[in-house]
Amino acid sequence: MLRTLRRHSSLAIILSIGLVSGSLVWVLHGPEAFRRALGVAWGVFLTVLPALLAGLLLAGSLKQLIPPGALAKWMGAESGARGLLVATLCGMAMPGGPMAAFPLVLVLAQAGADRGALIAFIVAWALNGFQRVLVWEVPLLGADFALLRFLCGLPLSVIAGAVARRIPVAWVPPGTPEPRA
Amino acid sequence: MSIGQAILLVLALGAFGLALRRGVPTAQRALRETGQTILRVLPLLVAALPMAAFLAELIPADLAAGWLGPESGLAGIAIASLAGGFIPGGPFVSFPLVLTFIKAGAGGPQMVALITGWAILGFHRVIAWEWPVLGGRFILIRLLASGLLPILAGVLAQWLLPLFPHALVRP
Known part of the structure; x- marks a missing residue:
């Protein structure tokens, strides 16, 4: 039950907001504005679709080519700044949504990646994932804005990972029998 | 293409x-x-696409231009960083919204902060995915380590914006 709800929470939230805002548009601005908004949405859909399909094929193929376990040994607690950079690159290369990324984070954690690398990975994935930038940001916002935004986000994952290594809050990955030294 | x-x-x-x-x-x-x-x-x-289009129809253009306009400076960057965290859903929601804000006159650094806030804070994603998989302590560490970074991204964008004269012009 909870799992079903979680899996479809995005869709449910989006549909609810869409229904409420759509009704408001119809009531406040009239059916003409409602149809105009739907027309805008259709136009964006047609613009985005080819890139979306290509991006998903890329993601599906990469997932077969790169075994997740092969990445973990580069990202342990002793890996230093290099580990954060590797984690950043992996995060940026990681395609797919949170349903794919967070389970992979757990796999990396149990395979020995430390919290700094994990957080660098998450931030890099969320902020600068190649797939997201190429499929959504460049087509919708234009290459110049996307490049500016990308450059501003580039250092953040390493900063977050370095800060996370210094935060004195104990954490062990779920499913680990005892704390690692 | x-x-x-x-x-x-x-x-x-x-x-x-x-x-x-x-x-x-x-x-x-x-x-x-x-x-x-x-x-x-x-x-x-x-x-999501109709939702974004409806929201764009409802959000008054001067709101984005005023609170998040190019003149709003650091305060606008801070507001945008936090507001970004409340945008639900994935890139299919956030980027169409940002596009409508830009068309309505929002500022570049503020929009960089908004996207960064959405990506790093994303409260909806944290509650739905990160908390169940990685637990509350991990989220605490991650938000302590990265919570202020959207503001940093906005400030960086303010510095870099002169190098990108076409950043806010749609082709």
């Missing part, structure tokens, strides 16, 4: 070609993975 889309298509076909060289079963798994993702993403997209 834009240059970005063409590059993506070449990359996708290249990666699929590599999978095919590993053998037909690998390529089949790649195609199945792709098909499953399409089935998952497409309903989201079909629901």
Whole structure:
């Protein structure tokens, strides 16, 4: 039950907001504005679709080519700044949504990646994932804005990972029998 | 088709070609993975695009231009960073919204902060995915380490904006 709800929470939230805002548009601005908004949405859909399909094929193929376990040994607690950079690159290369990324984070954690690398990975994935930038940001916002935004986000994952290594809050990955030294 | 889309298509076909060289079963798994993702993403997209368009119709243009305009400075960057955390859903929601804000006159650094806040804070994603998989303590560490970074991104964008004169012009 909870799992079903979680899996479809995005869709449910989006549909609810869409229904409420759509009704408001119809009531406040009239059916003409409602149809105009739907027309805008259709136009964006047609613009985005080819890139979306290509991006998903890329993601599906990469997932077969790169075994997740092969990445973990580069990202342990002793890996230093290099580990954060590797984690950043992996995060940026990681395609797919949170349903794919967070389970992979757990796999990396149990395979020995430390919290700094994990957080660098998450931030890099969320902020600068190649797939997201190429499929959504460049087509919708234009290459110049996307490049500016990308450059501003580039250092953040390493900063977050370095800060996370210094935060004195104990954490062990779920499913680990005892704390690692 | 834009240059970005063409590059993506070449990359996708290249990666699929590599999978095919590993053998037909690998390529089949790649195609199945792709098909499953399409089935998952497409309903989201079909629901999210009208939602973004309706919201754009409802949000008064001067709101974005005033609170998040180019003149709003550091305060606008801070507001945008926090507001970004409350945008639900994935890139199919956030980027169409940002596009309408930009058309309404929002400032570049503020929009960089908004996207960064959405990506790093994303409260909806934290509650739905990160908390169940990684636990509350991990989220505490991550938000302590990265919570202020959207503001940093906005400030960086303010410095870099003169180098990108076409950043806010739609082709």
